[in-house]
Amino acid sequence: MQINEELVTQITHAILAQMGQDAEPSSKPVPSMAGHSRINDEKTSYAGYPKAKQGTDPKEVVIGVGAAFQREIKKTICGIPLDDVLKNIKAGIEEEGMVARVVKVLDTSDVCFMALEAAKLSGSGFGIGIQSKGTTVIHQKDLYPLSNLELFPQAPLMTLETYRKIGQNAAKYVKGEQVVPIPCENDPMCRPKFQVKAALMHIAETEQLDPELGIIEWEEE
Amino acid sequence: MSYIAGVDIGNSTTEVCLAEIPAGGSLRFLASASCPTTGTKGTAANVHGIQSALKQAVGKAGISMNDLALIRINEAAPVIGDTAMETLTETIITDSSMIGHNPSTPAGAGQAVGEILHIQNLSNAAAGTPYIIAVPKEYSYEETAALINDAADRLKITGIILQADEAVLVENRLRQKIPIIDEVSRIEKIPDEVLAAIEVALPGQSVRMLSNPYGIATLLGLSPEETRAVTPIAKSLIGKRSAVVLKTPGGNIHENVLPAGEIYLQADQSSTINLDEGADKIMQAVTNAGEIYDISGQPNTNVGNMLSRIKKGMSELDQSQNADIRITDILAVDTLAPVLISGALAGETCLEKAVGIAAMVKTQKLPMQEIARILQEELNTEVTVAGVEAVMASLGAFTTPGTKLPLVILDMGGGSTDAAVITDGGHVSITHQAGAGELVSMLIETELGLGDRHMAEQIKKYPLAKVESLFHLRMENGQMSFVDESIDPRFYGRVVLLAENGLIRIEQDIPMEKIAQVRREAKRKVFVTNAVRALKTVAPGHDLKNLSNVVLVGGSAEDFEIPEMLMEEFTNYRIVCGRGNIRGSEGPRNAVATGLVLSYLGERR
Structure with missing residues (x-):
């Protein structure tokens, strides 16, 4: 087949014409950030919530959730309700005979630091950090922030099954048992596909931070 | 120069x-x-x-x-060792009459007897009959607990079998505490309305009623004939933390004895031994045979194929016409191999009898x-x-510093164990025996069910430890060792091998004590048996008491526990026995x- 400049121009025109047609009927008002400096104008105040206590129960696993968790953000990046995520992690911990406690971390939105802070509050020294978009880390209190026990970075590929197993593994660390590697999907296209959404969710979470309050007990239903 | x-x-x-x-x-x-x-x-x-x-x-x-x-x-020496393994028994479940497995977290404790009832039929159940409820994984722990709590007033529910890993979750939500077993993957295979018994052991213990034929008979009300038939079931449940036994009319477990075949010894005292008589009998026959000219197996049986395979391998080496290839020695070792039970419901395994054989092939x-x-x-x-x-x-x-004539050496390599005696007069007598390091690796591989020879080799070579936290490990001798830099989380809670350049992780979930025990037993079975056998052959008058010094050389003498094992064994004969130190610097290697x-x-x- 011969390709000349004229043909290319023709095709381009045809496509542009078609796109123009498609765009017109669906030209609903697109939500715009113009004029806004925040994603959620309102900032939730957690003043009055009890400050998270240092745990003493050696069977305890503390789950540190993100600032926007179950409030501004109700679903993970792939649409799993955060209520179910939390429920499954707690079920995993319970099945292994350990005890779960949930705190909300308001002084950082970095998942590794969140997990480490949760671990430091935990009576067993083991904690889980979950960002509202679904990224999860299992951490131990005397490790460096970035050298965690287990990191599940591809939030869009997580399922409730995975969250259950994360809970179980965290509890197994407490018991000093051999953990089972959690099968995870891996998709190289995941990052480009979800990058924008991930960034927006992270901003929405970060702008809810309230470092003055630090970490609070979180028993949202 | x-x-x-x-x-x-x-x-x-x-x-x-x-x-x-x-x-x-x-x-x-x-x-x-x-x-x-x-x-x-x-x-x-x-x-x-x-x-x-x-x-x-x-x-x-x-x-x-x-x-x-x-x-x-x-x-x-034109001898090459080769090893092979045959299982002698197999267990088959027909009509799914047993589930015995080790879910990591069963709930409750004790035994229960009842008719199997799938949870979807809960409404059809009759009052007064004791039931064991089977729950597929489609039911969440909350639903299951709610349904059973509801039915508990109406029905007599004695136990629960779950497909999902949720036993503790369900138990925490039940008003009545009953034994619960989970992770039974093929729950749909359990027939409705048959009588079943379940047992969950107390923490740290294993099942007691269901691993005992009379226990099963008591729970299920069996006749003496039926009790005899459930013996293999009981046997395969020994050591489990939880178990289910179903009483199905046609259901049964067979322990088949595979036709393992006979071994023919062509020797001064020719004889025939059946492989399933066990290693002791075979070794007895080999000892009594005198000089062995050749060993062969019954054609078209496991052992026959195994021995002819070894010979065939050797004939490829010696290309000469009418090559004379003979097996002149074998070492047989009894072992147990975990084999998946056919017809199992939750991937159970059973330890089957097996025999490992090392053969010594001689060519011109x-x-x-x-x-x-x-x-x-x-x-x-x-x-x-x-x-x-x-x-x-x-x-x-x-x-080696400290040696004198007459000198006895025991050369323990990978394929064979050789012994030689040099008398004061410089006269040398030698022997080659089948079985050494490679047979040990094979035994470790089979008994632990590793399916990985390389891993078995490493388990043979390095001592074990368990990573108890990211900052300390417990050695197999009980000693604690603390580290400054945290151990890689990949090793957390794992049994590891202490290799020269770091830790090696053992993937399988096998307790450290069990691995150490299997490793030591394998070494003892092969090396102690063979050392005694080899030295008896070369010792003056075939009596170990006539020997005084034994120097251990060869790769396996470098092992961290084999020389000690032999030393202990030979103390009984007042033999000075130790690892050689060639040229005072090389250790047991480099002798030849x-x-x-x-x-x-x-x-x-």
């Missing part, structure tokens, strides 16, 4: 000893080196391994290959001259084939290579 090298080609390693002989002066050792043997021992493929070992040695000594005046290679002569010729052409150095391996090994071993260099001096005089 001239440089000479001794080269020892072994079943698994090629070793080199390099020495310098100044004109008129006395010999000085320069360097030693070792490389894995390339190809099967005694074939032209060995040349590559020899060359790289030589390169290593001349490199260490700081001379060049061209400086070598003479290379002496050993007259390798290995083509060592051929190796020497190729080496001579490639290196442009004179290469000679010198001396019988065992004699050379004795010479080398004699350089050193002997080759030393023998050159002897020849020159």
Whole structure:
């Protein structure tokens, strides 16, 4: 087949014409950030919530959730309700005979630091950090922030099954048992596909931070 | 001034000893080196391994290959060890009559008997009948608990079997505490309305009622004939933390004895032994046989195929016409292999009886001259084939400080265990016996169900530890060891091997004590049996009491526990036994290579 400049121009025109047609009927008002400096104008105040206590129960696993968790953000990046995520992690911990406690971390939105802070509050020294978009880390209190026990970075590929197993593994660390590697999907296209959404969710979470309050007990239903 | 090298080609390693002989002066050792043997021992493929070992040695000594005046290679004994394994029994479940497995977290404790009722039929249940409820994973723990709590007033529910891993979750939500077993993957296979018994053991214990035939009989109300039939069920539930036994009319478990075949010994005292009589009987027959000319197996049986496979492998080495290849020794070892039970419901395994066999294959002569010729052409150095391996090994071993004549050596390698005695008068008698390091690896691999020979080799070689936290590990001898830098989380809670360059993780979830026990037993079964056997053959009057010094050499003598095992064993015979230290510096390795260099001096005089 011969390709000349004229043909290319023709095709381009045809496509542009078609796109123009498609765009017109669906030209609903697109939500715009113009004029806004925040994603959620309102900032939730957690003043009055009890400050998270240092745990003493050696069977305890503390789950540190993100600032926007179950409030501004109700679903993970792939649409799993955060209520179910939390429920499954707690079920995993319970099945292994350990005890779960949930705190909300308001002084950082970095998942590794969140997990480490949760671990430091935990009576067993083991904690889980979950960002509202679904990224999860299992951490131990005397490790460096970035050298965690287990990191599940591809939030869009997580399922409730995975969250259950994360809970179980965290509890197994407490018991000093051999953990089972959690099968995870891996998709190289995941990052480009979800990058924008991930960034927006992270901003929405970060702008809810309230470092003055630090970490609070979180028993949202 | 001239440089000479001794080269020892072994079943698994090629070793080199390099020495310098100044004109008129006395010999000085320069360097030693070792490389894995390339190809099967005694074939032209060995040349590559020899060359790289030589390169290593001349490199260490700081001379060049061209400086070598003479290379002496050993007259390798034409014996090759090979190993094989056969299972002798198999367990088959028909009509799903048993589930016994180790879910990590069952709930409740105790036994329960009842009719199996799938949860979807809960509404059809009759009051008064005891039930065990089977729940597929579609029901969440909340639903399950709610349904059972509801029904509890109406029905008599004695136990629960779950498909999902949710036993503790369900138990925490039940008003009534009953034993619950989970992770039964093929729950749909459990028939409705049959009588079943379940048992969950107390923490730290294993099931007691269901691993006892009379226990099963008590719970399920069996007749004496039926009780006899459930014995294999009880046997396969020993050591489990939870179990289910179903009473199905046609259901049963068979323990089949596989037709393992007979072994024919062609010897001074020819005999025939059936493989399923066990290793002890086989070894007894081998001992009583006198000199063995050949060993073969019943055609078209497991053992027959195994032995002919070993011979066939050897015949590919010796290409000469009417090659005379014979198996002159075997070592049989009883073992247990975890085998998946056919018809199982939750991936249960059963320890089946098996026998591991190492065979010693003898051929006329290995083509060592051929190796020497190729080496001579490639290196442009004179290469000679010198001396019988065992004699050379004795010479080398004699350089161990503290030895004297008469000297006995026990050369424990990868494929064979050899022994030699040099008397005061310089008379040498030798023997080659089947079974050494490779058989140990095979036993470890099978008994632990690893399916990975490399891992088994490593378990054989390195001591164990358990990573108890990221900052400390417990060694297999109970000692605690703390580390400054945190251990990689990949090792958390795992049993690891302490290798020279870091930790090696064992993937399987097997307790450290069990691994250590299997490893020690495997070494004991092979090396202690073989050492006693080999030394009896060479000892004057075939009596171990006539020996006084035994020097252990060869790769397996480097092991961290085999020499101690042998030492303990030989103390009973008042034999001084210890790991050799060739030239006072090489440890138990390099005996043959050193002997080759030393023998050159002897020849020159």
